[in-house]
Amino acid sequence: MPGWAVWVMVGVLVWLLLTVLVLRVLGLVRVFDESAAREAEHELIGAAPPAQLLEPVVAPERRRILVVDDDAGLRLLLRTTLTADEFEVEEAVSAEEAAEVGRFWSPAVVILDVGLPGVDGFTFCRELKQNPAYGAPLVVLLTGQETTTDEVTAAGPDAVMRKPFSPLELIRVLDRVSEPAPALVAEPAEADAEQLLIYARDLSRLLEIERTQRRLLQQAYSQTATALADALEAKDPVTGLHAVRVHRYAIELTRALDPSLLNDPSLEYGFLLHDVGKLGIPDTILLKEGPLTESERQVMQRHTLLGGQILSGVALLQGEGLRVVRSHHERWDGTGYPDGLAGREIPIGARIFALVDAVDAITNERPYRSALTWEEAVDQILVENGRQFDPRVVAAFAARERRMRRISEELAEAAA
Ligand SMILES: [Fe+2]
Incomplete structure (x- = not known):
């Protein structure tokens, strides 16, 4: 794929993800959580009481995430994905730059590419885990090559994701690494697919979820109006x-x-x-x-x-x-x-x-x-x-x- 086409796709994905973000801020969409969508559908079809439907939306606290990768396109995609899902994001192109940012910004999570120029991801992961100056962040390693169990154990990350990865899977991993458990190893989404293609497919799933949520919202309005009419008839x-x-x-x-x-x-x-x-x-x-x-x-x-x-x-x-x-x-x-x-x-x-x-x-x-x-x-x-x-x-x-x-x-x- 020519370079200009990649950047056009990146631009379109950024725009669409920002749209999803705006809908989410308005409380219209709960992205990245299909099971929640199904539960919501079940609750609404089961005639949830109006008070439940009118609960105010409380903005969650934003977790700090530091993305360390020398691939500018991947950093942009990660920033867009994570910003759309309640994270505050900083970037670094190398372990050396990440060390500077990490010391004063204290990220909760570091997403760290293994194949960095200079100090590699395994080495920097060990540093992050052992040096208290970084505030003990959770570390998700991104790797484009096979890794051995010994390498992973020695580095001590909380999760490992193989490229190319699904952004939805990344969000799930980020949710799970907060819980104390052995290191997660997520398999690549599709070994021979391009990263942008996987993003596009995930985006299509998100839009489907958004459409479902919109239908549920209409049902909620209708049920609330009917409940009000029923209240009058009871009187x-x-x-x-x-x-x-x-x-x-x-x-x-x-x-x-x-x-x-x-x-x-x-x-x-x-x-x-x-x-x-x-x-x-x-x-x-x-x-x-x-x-x-x-x-x-x-x-x-x-x-x-x-x-x-x-x-x-x-x-x-x-x-x-x-x-x-x-x-x-x-x-x-x-x-x-x-x-x-x-x-x-x-x-x-x-x-x-x-x-x-x-x-x-x-x-x-x-x-x-x-x-x-x-x-x-x-x-x-x-x-x-x-x-x-x-x-x-x-x-x-x-x-x-x-x-x-x-x-x-x-x-x-x-x-x-
Ligand atoms: Fe009347």
Whole structure:
């Protein structure tokens, strides 16, 4: 491979690893630990409690690592790999330079090439282990040639890695050498492969892990939102599976009207959490059997504003979702609440949701009235065309109401 091509690959790898580092700092990625990823997946699928998901990320203390190798390309790759995984890195090109750095910087680990110019790695390893001036660092020897057991025993490293090595394997070795144990000897990743190729393969595995973590994060958001909706239903059991039903209806109706609206992920969460403000409404009003007084009705209507306030700081809801929470009781003719918006002033998500919310209220029992049939609900929606509801949304409902009815029947069967 020509020299310029090697440096281009090194540049690309450095950039990608820095990207992974940024994601890691943001808490989005736990790289180099596939078993942790699988455990996390297991925990999340098993419905981990929300408090567990919201634990703050504590930045770990960075371990000092001194890389001693006369190959500038390998030093750059090691620096990039180790910096991305919570290590602070210094470099030296020879044992003599490493001795100077080691004395004043006191590294926790020294990654030491055996084939150095001047004093070789075996000799310097013995010096590091025997001279207290270095602070007794752990030593990982890198060797490109066969070594004898006697040579390794005499040098006294904590681990030996044969080149070419997998950077993921190096990270695992660094984690393990902290534990008291006999010297580790890691075999080469692939004896005849180039070091850069092994880096590229490991990077591909890391990106796969990052994608898995992103999916888990989405699941965590979704489970947290569902838990919040469940908390509301536990407070107001009369509504039963209301949040689940209207969420499903609203998705169906949005697909019929304009599927691109679902590109905004906040919209779905808005559908699910539309009534979260009811958590702030006194039970005496929320659970009252029979009609509300005028003042009680005004308190009840505040659930739209309370919901908006509760969720205003949640990044997940920013966008159409938050507008659904605030405006789902607005009416097309301008007589709704809380802002008295009319026509297209009402956010589109809220116009969609107002219709499905009404369908669900009509077709389910309330303390003050019994449930009506699906056909009766369709008739009532059509009567309110252009009054309570946007005519365009009503037309989409008319086209899709059979499928929504099927969703209703499926959910009823599942709950029975
Ligand atoms: Fe509501």
